[in-house]
Amino acid sequence: MSNYKYEYKQTSNSSSRAFYGFDSKPDGITIHHWGSDGQKHKNVVGWLRGAAGGTDNDGSSAHLVVSAGLCTRLEKDSRATWHAGNGEGNGRTIGIECRPEMSDGDWRTLVEVCADLEEEHGSLKYFLHQDWKATACPGRYADKLDDLVKDVNAEHARRKAAASKPKPAPKPKPAPKPKPAPSAAPKVWPAAPIKVTGDKTKEWHNAWVDLLERLEHDDEDLGKNFQKWLNGFKDPRTGLPYYDFNKYLHDGVMGPASVRALQRFLFDRRDGDGKRFYNGVADGDRGALTVKAEKKYLNHQIQFLGKK
């Protein structure tokens, strides 16, 4: 269960893993701290984004910046960021910048992020920055690597137990039926198909709000509606809901778990030509490819819902 907020802010400072002689699948995590106490998460993010963050830093970056309750992704794991000061470290591992104060909350979020990464990539090796070069980094985390591995494994065990807990039979829910074209047409469904681009547009957002509203998911929080909607369909891989409330919170946060559920749902559904709406990997990153797929799916749904 992920209890942290997840955001994506692309860095300008990255390269392919192939540049360092490694393939695109990382096999480890390198733990860093961001240096001195008192610095703000968002300022660290800004700096590590380089030009994209409006700074002149063109030499360092990381994949993730983590502090209590917040994880910012700066680059996809399939690419290398510049965190280790060492080609192999950059080539093989995912760099995580942690808050140096190392509060209980910072630690807890780090453990969850690592567990999520292992769910994505399989078991990973853990390194300290100082395993790659002589440095004081990662400070207070330096003698905590064994504890981290232990806590991540405990988190996996906890999730597994939660997922296999017998639950009361779910109330049979009638399949969401398209409503008849309402006489007073709802306000926001776009009159013409949404232009299929990777940009997160207002049209795209409003179309989701409208579609889910028509399917009677009308919580004020779009994220919560998504999670409830994706909870209503079974993932054929597991026989469990795409977004499983026994495993994940109904908290409305469109974090990696929610986005992965959406990606799997769109992967399993096909358009009029028999093509999958989403043909990428379920990486939990709501990037351009996923947004494009969402738009195709939304356009496809118009026919069932009746145009205005």
Ligand SMILES: [Zn+2]
């Ligand atoms: Zn470091």
